[in-house]
Every structure is written in structure tokens, then in C-alpha cells.
Amino acid sequence: MIGLVGIVIIFVMVFGGYLLAGGHMDIILKTLPFEMIMIGGAAVGAFVISNDTSAIKHTLKDVGKVFKGPRWRPDDYQDLLCLLFELIRLAQTNPVEIDEHIEGPEESAIFGRYPKIKSDGEAVALICDTLRSAGLAYDDPHQVEEVLEKRMEASQHHAMHSTHALQAVADGLPALGIVAAVLGVIKTMGSIDQPPEILGKMIGGALVGTFLGVFLAYGLVGPFAAKLKTVVEEDAHFYQLIREVLIANLHKHPPKLCIEVGRQNTPSHNRPSYNALEEALKSLRQEAA
Template sequence: MIGIVGIATIFVMVFGGYLAAGGKMGIIIKSLPFEMMMIGGAAVGAFLISNDMGGVKHTIKDIGKVFKGPKWKPDDYRDLLCLLFALIRIQKANPVEVEQHIEDPENSAIFNKYPKILGDKEAVNLISDTMRSASMNYDDPHQVEEVLEKRIEANMHHALHSSHALQAIADGLPALGIVAAVLGVIKTMASIDQPPEVLGTLIGGALVGTFLGVFLAYGFFGPFAGKVKSVVEEDGHFYQLIREVLVANLHNHAAAICIEVGRQNTPSHFRPGFSELEEALKSVKQDAA
């Protein structure tokens, strides 16, 4: 919602200020389709050249994050801590029993209590792979932490591709606007014998290209790139939380301590309160009983 409000604010402030200063929309409206075709078409072409089809689809999909915001909400962090608590308790009590949950999460009664987490393959694989490694005696906390960190960094690098692609477009749009403006000047020079009012209209139309390139770059694509990056980094905390809890588990801390380590490392605006989490964990214990 706030993204739509931001876009509306940009249009109202820019064009409202222009009209309030006595500007006329006629020349902009007349030139806009042709300038947009040149600038927008060149930007799309450059985007296609610099990305493969997977990157193109990824970027188009991620534009929705500007309006949807982070995937993971505060309740999801609480649910994740409850899920990890249940798995760690089982692993400590009966290492063999936990295997049925991490080997087949789709049919796990524990995972199915949290369908949103179950629907995220990376979160499920991160949990399952790490707990499976521990059962195979690959349980050096420092080595596992390093492996998890590299894996999360690699996933983050991939997830930020959309932000980089959008920023590249934003960086190129002002130059493409100049290209369109130069073409408009060339067109104007071909009509140099026309009266001043005609030349003024032609020059104004040419300058629309410069305006449009800068307007799209700093009013839309730049902010879109920044927002996508912000959302991806926010969602990254979810996977960092998995790492913190599972590494704490490898240090042989009690399940409750592992969960508290995770809670303390959760960003403050997502962190569940101690009492709230305690109530949720009591429910987990009762279900297990």
C-alpha cells in the first residue's frame, strides 16, 4: 500500500508543481509516446541483453516486493522458533525419531503445523540438511556455522540480482534520456527555418526526453531497486535465525536456550516477546505430550 502512495505522491508533486508554476501539459503529452518508445524501448533492450531469461523472470517477479513488502512477518518468526524447538527436543530425546521429520518434511506432523514455512524450500532444506549433518557426526559448530554462512550468502547474492538489475536500468535511463533529447534536437535543426513558436515546441519536445529519463531513473527504478534490496535483506534475517538456533544446538545447549539465542538474534521489529514465545512453546510441549 505504501508503495502505491509513494507513486501517487511522485506524480502529484512533480506534475502538480509544474502546473502550479504555469506549465502546460500539452507539449509533454504530445511528445510522451515517442520519447517513451525510444527511452523505454532502449531500456528494455539493454535489460534483455544484460540478463538471461531466468534473471528477467526473477526481476519481473520481484517488482511485486515493492508493494507486498517482506515475505516473513513477526508471527512467522515465532512459528519458526516453535518449529525448531519441537525438532531439537525430539533430536535430543531420540535422534532416530527426528529423521522421519527431516527426511520427509512434506509428511511430517511437525512441519505441517507451519504450512508457510513448509512452503519455503530453502528454509526447509536449511533445517533438514543441518540436522541431518549432525546425525552423521558432522557436528563441529564452527565448521557448520561457516558452511551455513556461505550458503546463506550465496542465496542472498542470487536474491539480490533483481535489485542490481533494476539499479542498472536506473543508472542508464538518464543517458538514454539524453539520447532521445539529442534526436529531438536533430529533428529541430532540420526545421531551423521555422518561426520561433514552432522551434520552441520542437525544443520543448526534445527536452521531454531528458526529463523522462531522469524522472524514471530517480522517481521509479532507483527507488524500486532500493526497496527490493531492503525486502530481500529483511527476509534474509529469517534464514539467519535458522543458522543461529541450529549452531547453538550443536554447542549442546538445552532446547530452550537454543530458542532464546534465536529470539535474541531476531531483529527487534520481528522479535516475539519472551512471554508470547513462552506461551507458544508451552503449546508445542502440550502437543508433543
């Protein structure tokens, strides 16, 4: 919703200010469709050239995040801490029984209590793979931490591709606007024998191309890329939390301490309070009793 508000503000301020200054929309409206075909079409073509099919689909899907915002909310962070608490407690008290949950998370009763987390393949894989490594000879916390770091860097790089793709389009739009404007000037020069009032309108129409390229770059596509980057970085904290808690578990800390490590590393605006989390964990312990 806040994204739509921002778009409305941009259009109202730009075109409202233009009209208040005595400008007329007739030249812009008459020229806009043709300029949009040239500039928008060229931008889309350049985007298609510089990305493969998978990246194009990924970017188009990610544009919705500009309006939806981060996927993970404060309640999800608390649910994640509760899920990890259950798994770590079971892994430390009954290492054999934990196997059925990490080898078949889709059928696990523990994962089933947290459907939103269960539906995220990356989160589930990260949890299960790390817990599985704890049961193997591959249990050096520092070694596992390094592997997790590289894995998360790769995932983050992939997630950020949409941001880079949109920013590349934004960077190219002003130049494409100049291309459209030059074509408008060429058209005007072909009618140099026309009266000044006609030439003035033609030159004004040509300048719409420059305006449109800059407006789209810095008023829409650039902010879209910046917002998408913020959302991707925000969601990355969720997976970082998994890493912190499971590394603490590999250091053989008690389950409650592992969860407190995760809570302290949760961003402040998503961090559950100590008392709220303690109540949730208390309920889990009572259910298990």
C-alpha cells in the same frame, strides 16, 4: 500499499508543481509516447541484453515485492521458533525418530503444523540439511557454521540479483534520456527554417526526453531497486535466525536456550516477546505430554 502511495506523491508533486508554476501539459503529453518508446524501449532492450531468461523472470517476479513488502511477518518468526523447538527437542531426546521428519518434511507432522514455512523450500532445506549434519560425524559446530555462512551468502547473492538489475537500468536511464533529447534536437535542426513558436515547441519536446530519463531513473526505477534491496535484506533475517538456532543446537545447548538465542537475534520489529513465545512453547510441551 505504501509503494502506491509513494508513486502517487511523486506524480502529484512533480506535475502539480509544474502546473502551479504555469507550465502546460500539452507539449509533454504530445511528445511523451514517442519519448517513452525510445527511452523505455532502449532500457528494456539493455535489460534483456544484460540478463538471461532466468534472471529476467526472477526480476519481474521480484518487482511485486516492492508493493507486498517482506514475506515474513512477526507471527512467522514465532512459528519458526516453535518449529525449531519441536525439531531440536526431538533430535536431542530421540535422534532416531527425527530422521523421518528431516528426510521427508513434506509428510512430517511437525512441519505440517507450519504450512507457510513448509512451503518455502530454502527454509526447509536449510533446517533439514543442518539437522542431518548433526547426526553425522560432520558435527563440528564451527565447521557447520562456516558451511552455512557460505550457503547463505550464495543465496543472498542470488536474491539480490533483481536489485542490481533494476539499479543498472536506473543508472542508464538519464543517458538514454539524453539520447532521446539529442534526436529531438536533430529533428529540430532539420526544421530550422520554421517560425520561432514552432521551433520552441520542438525544442521543448526534445527536452522532454531528458526530463523523462531523469524522472524514471530517480523517481521510479531507482526507488524500486532500493525498496527491493530492503525487502530482500529483511527476509534474509528469517534464514539467519535458522542458522543461529541450529548452530546453538550443535553446541549441545538445551532446546529452550537455543530458541532464546534465536529470539534475541530476531530483528526487534519482528521479535516475539518472551512471554508470548513461552506460552506458545508451553502449549507445544503440553501437546507432546
